[in-house]
């Protein structure tokens with residue numbers, strides 16, 4: 001037999017092919033195995049949370065029949081606190097009433113992630129204090145409060161909707177939680193968030209999707225969507241969220257509740273889960289959310305205390321300045337209904353005009369205000385800074401995760417090579433007839449080095465200066481503007497209307513305190529006016545589609561804004577708007 005030279009390559013080629021096939025098979029098996037393990041991990045976590053909720057519900061069936069429940073639930077927070085402090089109500093009864101209510105609303109709305117099991121012990125401790133009468137020194141004595149899942153709580157996982165953080169319980173409570181407890185509050189439930197918390201659709205693969213309490217086909221907003229939902233559904237009187245782009249204010253606007261995003265560091269941010277804490281030009285803040293403005297004031301007064309200043313010395317020791325909140329002098333307030341990028345829908349514009357009338361009727365002077373350069377500021381500063389690591393950190397956290405459909409398009413885009421993203425961005429700009437997403441994509445791949453970063457920091461300072469001198473030249477005390485560009489968005493559709501965020505991100509970028517207060521609801525007339533809403537860009541077309549019908553009755557808020565560290569003044573303006581507003585959650 002003779003060797004045929006034409007076969008001399010066959011053996012090595014066959015071997016190479018076999019190795020490649022074997023390698024692919026191993027990788028495939030590894031991937032499937034990892035995926036199955038991940039699904040199991042998520043399922044186990046889900047089951048644990050569900051079982052904890054079921055145990056709580058079962059416990060309530062055994063101890064049911066408390067007569068005071070409706071009396072408790074009918075009281076606004078201020079009145080309930082009076083009764084708790086005077087011992088007319090037991091902390092345990094109040095806790096049980098709110099646990100039951102939270103469980104009840106949760107069955108339909110999926111706003112609660114898990115109950116906090118230490119709540120019962122804390123309530124008992126409160127009731128045992130009775131004889132010592134110490135409760136008078138504790139402004140939140142016996143008050144159940146809800147917490148966004150991103151707050152560290154000793155012994156509990158803090159995932160921000162990402163499975164990588166399952167099974168890594170926090171070692172310590174967030175400073176806010178420690179102070180709340182010292183002031184007598186009882187954290188009783190943890191609430192839902194979007195995966196990564198960098199969007200306002202409240203959905204993630206671990207805890208699922210939260211619905212809007214006013215319309216189950218729509219979302220509550222986010223990222224503090226679970227908080228907005230539970231407070232809007234009256235399952236909690238006071239809760240705490242976080243905000244780097246609108247995450248407190250958007251759900252407040254969409255769920256008809258009040259919330260305050262303070263100046264960065266007015267409240268301690270120590271002990272909250274944030275992506276990219278090394279990014280220090282635009283910072284996430286934490287803040288209270290509640291059914292009325294008075295509750296926000298009570299919460300701020302309670303938190304701005306020596307305990308907070310001791311536990312976190314980076315918080316400026318400025319207690320709540322009641323004198324500013326209670327002042328009655330006439331204010332000069334700027335207003336706008338359009339920020340210069342995306343037209344707010346007629347209902348949201350009317351909400352601002354209603355608030356303007358309310359304030360004018362109370363003797364204040366309202367003057368028009370024009371936001372300088374908003375779209376450029378959003379793409380060239382906000383996106384470039386908050387995604388300044390070219391989205392690396394976010395992708396790293398999601399590397400081994402199941403991606404929620406609400407953010408999958410963005411994540412897929414960000415996972416592509418930068419040059420492809422760059423090309424895509426131009427295509428997207430043309431297809432959308434809008435530079436928002438295109439420029440947004442380019443902005444997430446632009447920052448290359450420290451020089452770029454310093455330039456960005458400089459530009460941010462320049463914009464802050466420009467905005468402040470405009471404010472000063474008009475001699476403004478405060479500003480009012482749309483709570484958002486539109487009301488609650490149909491489930492699963494937030495990505496199509498992402499552009500609305502310029503209304504809220506501006507005040508994170510400027511680091512001005514801003515609060516949202518409900519003013520009115522969408523009317524038939526507002527909806528009819530949608531016929532004239534522009535349809536030039538893709539966002540505008542989606543907005544017209546989502547808000548031309550099925551929106552009547554949805555809540556609408558306005559944002560009230562002040563200069564840095566003027567939270568008390570912002571709350572005063574919010575309170576004045578609330579006083580004159582035809583719609584508040586409680587009286588509705």
Ligand SMILES: CCCCCCCCCCCCCCCCCCCCCC(=O)NCCO
Nearest residue numbers: 197199242243244245246247284410413440441
């Ligand atoms: C074919 C389409 C490809 C799509 C590619 C998507 C790229 C996305 C463009 C970039 C835009 C960036 C948008 C940023 C939106 C910010 C939203 C802020 C929501 C609230 C966040 C918040 O406050 N979180 C609280 C954290 O504590």
